[in-house]
Amino acid sequence: MVAQEWINSPNKEKFHQLHLRKFPGDYKKYWEFVVYLEECQLAKQLHPKENDLVFLVPENNEEKKDLEWSHLEDACEYYCGYIHKFRRTSVMRNGKTECSVSIQTQDNLPVNLNELVKCFVISSLVTTQRKLKAMSLLSGRNQLARAILNPNPMDFCTKDLLTTASERIVAYLKDFNEDQKKAIETAYAMVKHSSSVAKICLIHGPPGTGKSKTIVGILYRLLTENQKRGHSDENSNAKIKQNRVLVCAPSNAAVDELMKKIILEFKEKCKDRKNPMGNCGDINLVRLGPEKSINNEVLRFSLDSQVNHRMKKDLPSHVQEMHKRKEFLDRQLDELSRQRALCRGGRESQRQELDGKIARVSKERQELASKIKEVQGRPQKTQSIIILESHVICCTLSTSGGLLLEAAFRGQGGVPFSCVIVDEAGQSCEVETLTPLIHRCNKLVLVGDPKQLPPTVISVKAQDYGYDQSMMARFHKLLEESVEHNMIGRLPVLQLTIQYRMHPDICLFPSSYIYDGTLKTNRGTETSRCSSDWPFQPYLVFDVGDGSERRDNDSYVNVQEIKLVMELIKLIKDKRRDINFRNIGIITHYKAQKTMIQKDLDKEFDRKGAAEVDTVDAFQGRQKDCVIVTCVRASATQGSIGFLASLQRLNVTITRAKYSLFILGHLRTLVENRHWYHLIQDAQKRGAIIKTCDKNYRHDVMKILKLKPLLQRSLTHPPTVAPEAYRPQGGLPSSKQDSELSKTSFASSLYHSPSDSKEATVTDAAKDPERPPNQDRLRDPRLLRRLGLAFDAQGINLREPQPLSPQHSGAAPPLGAPGCPGSPQEPCTIGQQGVTLNNHTPHMQCDSPAASTDTSTSKEKCDQEEGVLGHRRETRALSEGDQEWWASSHTKRNSDWDEGGLEEDSSSKKRRVL
Numbered sequence: 001m002v003a004q005e006w007i008n009s010p011n012k013e014k015f016h017q018l019h020l021r022k023f024p025g026d027y028k029k030y031w032e033f034v035v036y037l038e039e040c041q042l043a044k045q046l047h048p049k050e051n052d053l054v055f056l057v058p059e060n061n062e063e064k065k066d067l068e069w070s071h072l073e074d075a076c077e078y079y080c081g082y083i084h085k086f087r088r089t090s091v092m093r094n095g096k097t098e099c100s101v102s103i104q105t106q107d108n109l110p111v112n113l114n115e116l117v118k119c120f121v122i123s124s125l126v127t128t129q130r131k132l133k134a135m136s137l138l139s140g141r142n143q144l145a146r147a148i149l150n151p152n153p154m155d156f157c158t159k160d161l162l163t164t165a166s167e168r169i170v171a172y173l174k175d176f177n178e179d180q181k182k183a184i185e186t187a188y189a190m191v192k193h194s195s196s197v198a199k200i201c202l203i204h205g206p207p208g209t210g211k212s213k214t215i216v217g218i219l220y221r222l223l224t225e226n227q228k229r230g231h232s233d234e235n236s237n238a239k240i241k242q243n244r245v246l247v248c249a250p251s252n253a254a255v256d257e258l259m260k261k262i263i264l265e266f267k268e269k270c271k272d273r274k275n276p277m278g279n280c281g282d283i284n285l286v287r288l289g290p291e292k293s294i295n296n297e298v299l300r301f302s303l304d305s306q307v308n309h310r311m312k313k314d315l316p317s318h319v320q321e322m323h324k325r326k327e328f329l330d331r332q333l334d335e336l337s338r339q340r341a342l343c344r345g346g347r348e349s350q351r352q353e354l355d356g357k358i359a360r361v362s363k364e365r366q367e368l369a370s371k372i373k374e375v376q377g378r379p380q381k382t383q384s385i386i387i388l389e390s391h392v393i394c395c396t397l398s399t400s401g402g403l404l405l406e407a408a409f410r411g412q413g414g415v416p417f418s419c420v421i422v423d424e425a426g427q428s429c430e431v432e433t434l435t436p437l438i439h440r441c442n443k444l445v446l447v448g449d450p451k452q453l454p455p456t457v458i459s460v461k462a463q464d465y466g467y468d469q470s471m472m473a474r475f476h477k478l479l480e481e482s483v484e485h486n487m488i489g490r491l492p493v494l495q496l497t498i499q500y501r502m503h504p505d506i507c508l509f510p511s512s513y514i515y516d517g518t519l520k521t522n523r524g525t526e527t528s529r530c531s532s533d534w535p536f537q538p539y540l541v542f543d544v545g546d547g548s549e550r551r552d553n554d555s556y557v558n559v560q561e562i563k564l565v566m567e568l569i570k571l572i573k574d575k576r577r578d579i580n581f582r583n584i585g586i587i588t589h590y591k592a593q594k595t596m597i598q599k600d601l602d603k604e605f606d607r608k609g610a611a612e613v614d615t616v617d618a619f620q621g622r623q624k625d626c627v628i629v630t631c632v633r634a635s636a637t638q639g640s641i642g643f644l645a646s647l648q649r650l651n652v653t654i655t656r657a658k659y660s661l662f663i664l665g666h667l668r669t670l671v672e673n674r675h676w677y678h679l680i681q682d683a684q685k686r687g688a689i690i691k692t693c694d695k696n697y698r699h700d701v702m703k704i705l706k707l708k709p710l711l712q713r714s715l716t717h718p719p720t721v722a723p724e725a726y727r728p729q730g731g732l733p734s735s736k737q738d739s740e741l742s743k744t745s746f747a748s749s750l751y752h753s754p755s756d757s758k759e760a761t762v763t764d765a766a767k768d769p770e771r772p773p774n775q776d777r778l779r780d781p782r783l784l785r786r787l788g789l790a791f792d793a794q795g796i797n798l799r800e801p802q803p804l805s806p807q808h809s810g811a812a813p814p815l816g817a818p819g820c821p822g823s824p825q826e827p828c829t830i831g832q833q834g835v836t837l838n839n840h841t842p843h844m845q846c847d848s849p850a851a852s853t854d855t856s857t858s859k860e861k862c863d864q865e866e867g868v869l870g871h872r873r874e875t876r877a878l879s880e881g882d883q884e885w886w887a888s889s890h891t892k893r894n895s896d897w898d899e900g901g902l903e904e905d906s907s908s909k910k911r912r913v914l
């Protein structure tokens, strides 16, 4: 357990250079660190708390200087302790004010007595204690104990549960897709029917499939429809809610993201907005947890602010005056302490005067605080009232195990929640997920995706014990085994399969490689993502061949990739002035890279927040219009690619973008890992790889620009010159199973010499700026007909789409596809035009599974935007001549693109309502 705690916040150095000396009381295992005024200020800011787990490193300990955090558990036996007491005193010793921290250690520091030590606060043990409590109370308190410890398929809800819904609910559910509706109805039926039976509902949703939306739907369904007549849950004036839901997530950020959606939905659906029945539309909502960890946008729902509001509102004016005076004294104290710190080297008389003032103000403040407490009563009572009145209580899993909830429900009788919902359940470790179950609720809804990030556990030892497995992942695995062994016919898991985030080209690889082709793109999403308003290609992989990784403390940087990132951002900002950090995300797995990019962005864009840079972990659950991924790892000698190797991490990395995803990496290094190998192989098949090096960065980034939409351009610029020949982009192994693929030949195919990799043979005419690009000519239906593709009157490709999967050989694009009869190595030649295409796939953009069943409007639109032969024609690397033409024509035609706003993200639209 302790090992896990090293991980959660591994490098929070809170105090340093403390002087270790023995506590005068001489308790056997207690040691006191004495810090002076400056450190005291530091300590004040950092709030060391009782039970904080700390790690002490003697300054002179050479051996431990380069200690790796992942090996800390080995060291903790000797250097670990926890804060027993933190005291700030105004006692003067040798003319200095002291603070002291008592740290309980394992009695192993005497050798370091009177030496300087560094002290790191690793984490709070409070969370650990709560997990321990949850584990020990499980079997005694919760009917779900057996299902959790020894699950069988009957413990899980299937979608066969029947429900009836009012007209209002039926109308409400129209906004949801079939999968989501089933999930909502199943969770509803589980909670409302057979309340005495312990059950678990698993909702599995790949990225962007609306997991949060589904949770909001479940809440709405549970809280707005009455089970029985006369049992009005809609009566939010009923002081104590029978129908109360506890909503948890592993992190504060995840809780707040979800809360924003809950708030928007319930406010929007409020029956009478001018006269709402609760603090959030017709319901009461409360967020538990320390205010400093709560997002500003939801802060007014925090328990503390509701308590303050209520207590102040109800206070007589003389008590309000007392509050004001206390706030004034607080400010005065802060100012005096600051002055006192500044005059440390000054006159003794001045210092004494200040000390005297501090003592007087402190005394008055203390007396006032006690008086206020006396007259207004204890906030605990108000806290409990607010909790009891709430329909939805949101908090982290850990906070759900705090005393606050227990205290509020003590003596109320019954089970306080009708249901516990855990979001991001794939990201919390088992014992953490147990925490909210201490409240005896026997209905648990786990929502998440075990294929996205698992709980973060760096400790190898903890991983060995399976600490990084979530409860959801364990259930999932067991149930899958039951299906495999024919113990059950189908998985009792509610699957969400339609995604609303990604451009279909971005979705293609994760869908085929990670979700067995089950992840489909919503049609409306497809249409909007293919819009010509967005001037950039959807999916490209930059092979930064000259990049190299450099170690930077515990992290890595890759300067070449940073240069390329900057070129990309400059171009993106140039083409879309309206774009900012809200729309662009830069994902890197390395902190040092993140810091360096941030610095460069600040320098280049004057701290105007050109893009948000963060780690993939920080991006889980979030989305951006455009995402640039910098992989960093690039080494001459093959070795580990660290964090990058995890499929779950790769999954989250490549599924955050809505319109464009640009991956930057040293492919020769990445290809060593099997998942990256598949990604690169797939990108190569799609012609989405751009090989680049320093001198070409500026040039090569132009390739992210889309060409002008097909019909406009081909009508205004009919081809006058025969299109040139194309050469395939590197040879690919055929569609053999991965294991059989020769990695060497594939890898080497990525590394043609520049002349080898030239993809088009250019005639002089190709340099003519007036000439339409090859792509446009290829979009001309007359030419396409010669390719043997099927078209309707509008030039829309009616041929069945070709699935593309690096995992499933059968699904891989047939190398000798119709109209492209050559083998992979044999370019196919098109009639008299002499256009040589590589073995490329038909149009990716519209070939997603979602689009596969019809020739819908969205599909037509896609085809028109991207050309029937697909974006690949646009993404292939151009010859030098093409590049020049392209660069000039894009600059010229930039005004052709609608510079107006993007389709506004419903969430940002809604954000304004908050």
Ligand SMILES: Nc1ncnc2c1ncn2[C@@H]1O[C@H](COP(=O)(O)OP(=O)(O)OP(=O)(O)O)[C@@H](O)[C@H]1O
Binding pocket: 175, 176, 177, 180, 205, 206, 207, 208, 209, 210, 211, 212, 213, 214, 449, 499, 500, 501, 620, 621, 622, 906, 907
């Ligand atoms: N039925 C739907 N109709 C229209 N839009 C939807 C629907 N369901 C979800 N969306 C939209 O899809 C986007 C992603 O939804 P949401 O954030 O709920 O997904 P998620 O599954 O929680 O994503 P992640 O796995 O990345 O956390 C949101 O913009 C949401 O509004």
